[in-house]
Amino acid sequence: MSSYVRPVIEKLNAYRVTPPDYEIVVNANECPWDIPTVLKEEICQQIMAAPLNRYPDAGFRRLLTALSDYTGYPEDHHICGNGSDELVAMLYQTFVSPGEITVSHSPGFAMYGIWAEIAGATFMDVPDTEEGVPDCKAMIDLANTHQAKMIFICNPNNPTGYLFSREEIVDIIDNTQSLVVLDEAYMEFHGSSMGDLIDMYPERLIIMRTLSKAFGLASLRCGYCLGNPKLIDYLYKVKAPYNINSLTQIAAEIVLNNRDLLKERLVLLKDEKCKINDLLQCLPDVQTYPAASNFIYFKTPKAEAIYNTMEANNILIRYFPDDHAIRLTIGSPEENKKIAKILKEVCHDQSCNHPS
Numbered sequence: 001m002s003s004y005v006r007p008v009i010e011k012l013n014a015y016r017v018t019p020p021d022y023e024i025v026v027n028a029n030e031c032p033w034d035i036p037t038v039l040k041e042e043i044c045q046q047i048m049a050a051p052l053n054r055y056p057d058a059g060f061r062r063l064l065t066a067l068s069d070y071t072g073y074p075e076d077h078h079i080c081g082n083g084s085d086e087l088v089a090m091l092y093q094t095f096v097s098p099g100e101i102t103v104s105h106s107p108g109f110a111m112y113g114i115w116a117e118i119a120g121a122t123f124m125d126v127p128d129t130e131e132g133v134p135d136c137k138a139m140i141d142l143a144n145t146h147q148a149k150m151i152f153i154c155n156p157n158n159p160t161g162y163l164f165s166r167e168e169i170v171d172i173i174d175n176t177q178s179l180v181v182l183d184e185a186y187m188e189f190h191g192s193s194m195g196d197l198i199d200m201y202p203e204r205l206i207i208m209r210t211l212s213k214a215f216g217l218a219s220l221r222c223g224y225c226l227g228n229p230k231l232i233d234y235l236y237k238v239k240a241p242y243n244i245n246s247l248t249q250i251a252a253e254i255v256l257n258n259r260d261l262l263k264e265r266l267v268l269l270k271d272e273k274c275k276i277n278d279l280l281q282c283l284p285d286v287q288t289y290p291a292a293s294n295f296i297y298f299k300t301p302k303a304e305a306i307y308n309t310m311e312a313n314n315i316l317i318r319y320f321p322d323d324h325a326i327r328l329t330i331g332s333p334e335e336n337k338k339i340a341k342i343l344k345e346v347c348h349d350q351s352c353n354h355p356s
């Protein structure tokens with residue numbers, strides 16, 4: 001052990017994941033397709049004209065204009081991060097002092113807890129009920145008991161796909177004193193946001209979103225927070241000067257401004273999700289959860305066998321051994337056919353006459 005390193009860092013595992021080398025990668029909730037060629041060409045053209053010897057625009061102004069057009073809120077209501085991963089870190093740096101408490105629900109997105117540890121804060125999560133539903137009342141009680149500084153709500157939730165109702169979100173905000181962060185990374189897959197709640201709670205609510213999922217830009221790392229400038233201005237104080245590189249600014253702006261080209265994909269993915277869901281529902285011993293996202297979470301005693309068989313077939317899925325659960329990202333129709341075939345085989349489903 002180095003005598004220089006902070007004890008909390010000594011305990012952490014480094015995130016050194018080799019890029020997956022599988023034929024089908026459905027473990028990270030990405031979009032199965034690259035962005036349309038026409039957009040890639042436009043990005044290339046703009047990159048050719050961009051002076052790469054110069055620092056990027058530290059205030060990513062053109063990107064803010066595109067975001068503002070997308071969200072319907074003025075530019076000063078947004079800040080961008082190098083992926084929303086970076087935004088979670090910035091939220092901790094800005095609002096949570098060492099020793100303070102943050103609260104969320106579980107299973108949930110791991111980075112809320114990891115950045116808490118790095119910040120010297122304590123992260124507490126409330127397990128979902130037996131039915132796989134977040135226990136909002138228990139979250140409220142926990143936040144109040146510990147005077148939690150911040151509450152993370154992931155909507156739709158990763159990994160379960162659970163969609164909180166507006167009433168549930170409002171109930172949590174109204175009945176606690178914490179700053180609430182509503183992570184809408186997968187919002188576009190079900191189509192409705194609760195972003196307008198920032199007007200009701202200008203000093204209590206921040207929405208977090210990403211271009212990594214529905215917009216298909218995971219490789220370029222661009223997330224954003226939406227909130228009243230009363231809160232967003234503080235995040236600008238901790239932002240690294242040039243956190244969004246020029247290539248990302250160019251691509252994100254182009255993709256946002258041409259978002260209509262991506263609409264059909266969302267419809268197709270929704271259809272595909274229904275097909276996989278129907279299949280899972282008629283497999284024996286499989287417990288599914290309604291998912292408002294581009295992935296499906298299910299539990300089965302065969303989870304390990306499913307994971308191993310997928311891997312043997314060059315398919316990478318996400319396996320949660322402790323919960324005997326699988327999270328399956330919805331792939332392209334061709335990918336989903338292969339996945340469905342394996343699911344049926346592993347579950348030895350003689351009774352199921354599902355066509356897919």
Ligand SMILES: Cc1ncc(COP(=O)(O)O)c(C=O)c1O
Pocket residue numbers: 028029082083084085086109154157158183185209210211212218221222223
């Ligand atoms: C709920 C949730 N929030 C945030 C992120 C981070 O997204 P990114 O850093 O790619 O913007 C993810 C990524 O999987 C996620 O699932």
